[in-house]
Amino acid sequence: MAFIDHHDVFVGSTTDGHTFVALNGDLPAAHRILTRNGFTAREHQGRALYLLPPTSAQEAHHQTGQALYELLPHTMDFADLSWTTRWLDSGPLPETGARFDLSDGRVTATADTDAARQVLEQHGFQRTPTGYALPGEISERESVGIVTRTEIHLWALGHGVKVSLGFPTPDAIPPAPSRASAPAPAQPPQPTTSKRRTR
Template sequence: MSFLYVPDVFIGSTDDAHTFVVINRRIPDADRMLAEAGFQAREHHGRTLYVLPPATAQSSHERAGAIMYGLLAHTHDLIDFSWTTLWSPDRPVSNPDLHFRFSDNTVSVTAKSATARSILEQHHFIPMADGASYRPPDKLSKRGLISAVTLTDGHAHAHGLDVRISLGIPTLADIPAAPHGQSSDIAAPPATPRPRRTR
């Protein structure tokens, strides 16, 4: 099962700069909240996907923030791994200190400073031979992997570091299908760490 379908709500970005939202259990008024924020409902592999076309980082940030806080009234099992919504009035994120890359149900990460490397090691990421790349601890479940990235991301932001998370999804067409038979009426899974939103 793709990590997109683990939390109640997943916010992500494609490589071609679309912001998308996946809703994995029924949430009252989610359709309305997403529509009011400018997200367009699209059928995708038999599921509804909510899409924000490429826009300025500030606009995407504000729109994603509006729906995030609306959805948090219904669930805290919400993950925001979008890079298109990264925006700060103080500095743009163009050369992140930490860059996570999801691929084939795992993740790798590169660090550009001693502080970034220290944070990764505090969260048990394992250094690779090149000295700048890391991999997650062994035998993590998909939820465990998401939690490891979320906690490390939050820790990095607390130290003023910039972080980018790339999901390895080139276009909307490349978003994987949900497992057979899964619908938006599934039971809520256990809560995960609160999403990042320190922008």
């Protein structure tokens, strides 16, 4: 499986600037909601994928935010690690102070200031020779939750954040996992709440 496979709705960005929504849950209303908000539906290696082409951050922010708002009555199991949708109505975005990389099956991070480094450590990131990393025993789902919470914390302190998922283009997004062979969870997963789009 991949980091994008553990939530009903996962929002991410490709390196070339596409915003994508991967659907993992059974959400019949999602197609109508996403396409009405400008996303193009695509079947990609067994995965329900919705794409916004590279556009202004303001447009991506508003279109994606509206789609997620309309999806709330259907699920609260969101994860949002997109960088293409970051926008502040009040002015320019803060300079990037931390970067997360999920491209090689683990979560690593770098930070440019002592304050950002302290935030990473508060959320369980451990120092490495090249920066920081989450311990390998943490599950993919919980890793996404930690990155989401850490990003919110950094934003609250005025640090810009960028997350790399390692997908240069939409074609590089991995295939959907085989649901038939996936073991049944021992208990219902706890939702990871998407950050509010008030930036």
